[in-house]
Amino acid sequence: MIDIRAFRHEPRPFLDGAKRKGAFQQALDLLNADEEWRAHVASVDDLRAQQKIDGKPTPEQLDRLQEIKRKLKSAESELADAAARRDELLQQVPNPPHESVPDEDDAIRHWGEPPQLEHPKDHLELGRFDMERAAKVSGARFGYMVGDTALLALALYRFALDRLVARGVTPVLPPVLVREEAMYGTGFFPSEKHDYYEIPADGLYLVGTSEVPLAGLHMGEILEELPLRYCAFSSCFRREAGAAGRDTRGMFRVHQFEKVEMFVWSPPDESWDEFERLLAIEEELVQELGLPYRVLNIGAGDLSASAAKRYDIEAWFPSQERYREITSCSNTTDFQARRLGTRFRRDGKPETPHTLNGTAATGRWALAILENFQGEVPEALRSYGAPATVTR
RNA sequence: GGAGGGGUGGCAGAGCGGUCGAAUGCGGCGGUCUCGAAAACCGUUACGGGCCUCUGGGUCCGUCGAGGGUUCAAAUCCCUCCCCCUCCGCCA
Incomplete structure (x- = not known):
């Protein structure tokens, strides 16, 4: 698979490469799917941070923690969906051809x-x-x-x-x-x-x-x-x-x-x-x-x-x-x-x-x-x- | 194929619901000492991801074989799978 971070940082070479191998649309879709995935990662990580606590919770804390747990459950399932879409596209984006590769043999x-x-x-x-x-x-x-x-x-x-x-x-x-x-x-x-x-x-x-x-x-x-x-x-x-x-x-x-x-x-x-x-x-x-x-x-x-x-x-x-x-x-x-x-x-x-x-x-x-x-x-x-x- | 026992950091090996990314030892790296080295002592030493960044790093999240589950909370409890070891059988 390609280096998604490199792709994110500088999409052009990967898009051009995908185009030469006939997978331009998948590469474009990946860029969007990745952005969506990152948004979900942020919200899930935030909820998890809120969930952390040392020792036994007080009754008031317990209520709040249970509420966070409910939110986490749905946030995590959305993240999993976004990750699946991103991964599927990631599988489909090819390695860009080297510049010395011709169009025909x-x-x-x-x-x-x-x-x-x-x-x-x-x-x-x-x-x-x-x-x-x-x-x-x-x-x-x-x-x-x-x-x-x-x-x-x-x-x-x-x-x-x-x-x-x-x-x-x-x-x-x-x-x-x-x-x-x-x-x-x-x-x-x-x-x-x-x-x-x-x-x-x-x-x-x-x-x-x-x-x-x-x-x-x-x-x-x-x-x-x-x-x-x-x-x-x-x-x-x-x-x-x-x-x-x-x-x-x-x-x-x-x-x-x-x-x-x-x-x-x-x-x-x-x-x-x-x-x-x-x-x-x-x-x-x-x-x-x-x-x-x-x-x-x-x-x-x-x-x-x-x-x-x-x-x-x-x-x-x-x-x-x-x-x-x-x-x-x-x-x-x-x-x-x-x-x-x-x-x-x-x-x-x-x-x-x-x-x-x-x-x-x-x-x-x-x-x-x-x-x-x-x-x-x-x-x-x-x-x-x-x-x-x-x-x- | 049958019967047992295990999978934790580079290795060995503790931990068996929260203070644990994780004791301790070895190894690695840096330093003190030394003409130099050894020894001793001090320090340091997992991987991945998001965000920020003065590109030095900072911060949050995840990872104790893999995947599910229980719980406010799992290396620790439950389920499934994978792998390794020992003995027996079989086989080149």
Whole structure:
């Protein structure tokens, strides 16, 4: 959520930002709801102050105190209503985009050359994926990766983890089943609730990304030292309810995949440097694998509510003859941290840190590797257990 | 899954209807002492919100796992939920 006090103090940047993300009216409404809320806070606080008394009250005092109690009851319920309206709007006002965010997606850089292939085979023809049996066992949009293909994917995750650890990033194997609070705190709920799997019997949810358990790690804490740089390997689960009819072939878009995700807690004044560093790490990984790609500076309208800026890397997919997303990294500034209730101490005073996240490898990378090199495996992955050539 | 025991400040741990945001100890920070340090001693040390502000702060309100309730008054009494620990069972 946004910093309501900053918004109150200087509304313009937040209103402009909300406008770019299509939530101008909500921001305007919030300003009014907040003013109303503050009026109610004042009257309730005043009544409570009158209610204070040391020791036993005299009979005359008792009459007055009972009268105050009655007034308080209605004042408190009005306050609760005002707070609910304010909070609901507060959830809807997005993090303003950074000034360098364009209106439309902007390809800021290309690297590598798409391979010249007469008749490129796609990943299903190159690797060993068993989609039919997965459908039998789990349903549509699940897949088995078998043999060399499984080894390729595992080598990829281990490679990414290894490069990150070498940079001092702390590796984590997180829980992937989380409580509702973690989903709210990270901003995936309530807006995208239908996109994730729920375990009703236990009130838990399967995470769509390990960003959730990584962000949740320091929920409600006051951190003593920043930055904190983590990466996690986990399975990710997405219902992708609205995606039917698109990318249905093979493992390109499935309900379950594995991912190595980076997550950083940063002091506010360093987060834009951290952000560029995350992108640089992603590019180095993709470059070491030799995948041709482009970098997109994502347009304001495509940003999530929490992201102030986002870079995607899109790798070339020969079978589709186009660039497709393989990473996404965002600076959510203080938006997500405030919602999580995470702070850090600087000069003895608590402040809200910035959080950032970015992809360091996913199963989709394995598809890009198969398709771009038509079954040959990049040197970098061979020491992590992948065969030189993937056979089916 | 069964049976017990607990959740209080950075940590440990008192308090069990008003004088309690909360004893005491440890830790942290500042100071005295010292060539310096240790020890000792003195002081200080939770978070959030509203309003005011000479941006140093002032003032009022809230917070003792979370949410409800009883009461003029709740860390203390009642209800629901969450979490942790111990023993047994089960399991990788």
